[in-house]
Amino acid sequence: MQIANTLDVLRTGVDKLRSGGDTVALVPTMGALHEGHLTLVRRAREVCDHVAASIFVNPTQFGPNEDLDAYPRQMEEDAAMLAREGCALLWAPDVQVMYPDGFATSISVAGVSKGLCGASRPGHFDGVATVVCKLFNQVRPTHAFFGEKDYQQLAVIRTMARDLDLSFPHVHSIIGVPTVREEDGLAMSSRNRYLSAEHRNAAATLPREMQEAIARIEDGQDVTPTLGALEDALLGAGFSSVDYASLVDAASLAPLSALEQRPARLLVAARIGTTRLIDNMAVEAASQATCMLTRRP
Incomplete structure (x- = not known):
C-alpha cells in the first residue's frame, strides 16, 4: 500500500491506479479505525478495481467545546489495518496540506444540514462538506463509500456532490453502507x-x-x-x-x-x-x- 502525504505524490499514485480506465473507490475516514471502517473497505473492493482510503482528523468539523485534541490518533496501526484489507493507497495529509495559509473557502449545504446534529453542532456540516469536496477533487475517485451510521452526514455529502456537479468526471456513485454493530446492537464508533x-x-x-x-x-x-x-x-x-x-x-x-x-x-x-x-x-x-x-x- 502506498502512503501519500503530499498532493504531488497522491496525484501520481491515483493516475497509476486509474490508468487503463480502472475504477477507484475512496473511503474517507478520520482514523481510529474499527470494523465499521474495514467493512467499507471490503465493500469498496467488491465494487471497484482499487481502493484508496484517507485519514484526516478534520479540525473544521469540530466545535470549540468538542474533542478535537482528544480524538484518537493511531496512524501506524490504522495503516497496517488498511494494508491487510487490500487498500492500494492511503492519503494522509496534515492540516497545512489540507488547509494551507490563506485558505478562505467554506461550503454550506442548506436543507439537509439543518436540524438534528446541525442544530447542536453549528458549522459542523460546513466543515464536513468542505473537506469531503476537497477529498473528492484531490483523489478523483469513481466511487465513494460512507457508513449509514452518520446518516445526516451522508445526506449532506450527496446533496453537495449533486449541487456542485461532482459526479463528472469523478465520483460517479456515492454508496452508503449499512451500520456495523456490536453484538449487543450498539453502532460501532x-x-x-x-x-x-x-x-x-x-x-x-x-x-x-x-x-x-x-x-x-x-x-x-x-x-x-x-x-x-x-x-x-x-x-x-x-x-x-x-x-x-x-x-x-x-x-x-x-x-x-x-x-x-x-x-x-x-x-x-x-x-x-x-x-x-x-x-x-x-x-x-x-x-x-x-x-x-x-x-x-
Missing part, C-alpha cells in the same frame, strides 16, 4: 472507546429502545408519544440528555409527524457520560396494497 464500563453497558439501551419505538410506529401508534417514551427510556437507563429523537423522511430529512407511504428513518442523538452517541434505523410503512387487504371484510 470511534467514540465508543470513551465509554466507561458502566456507560458502555447502558449504551446498549439505545438500539434496543429505537427498535421498540420503530415497532410501535410501524404498528400504527402515534409518533410523538412514542418518541417521548423513547427519550424517557434512555434517560431512565443512564443517558444524561437526548439531543433529538426524530422520525424523518429518508431522503430530505424533513420531520414526519406520522408514518407515510415513503421511506422514513428514526434518528437519535443522546449523551452518556462525556460521550455523544448517534444512531439511525429505517422505518418501513406498510404498503397501500397491504393496508387495503387488511381492510377487507
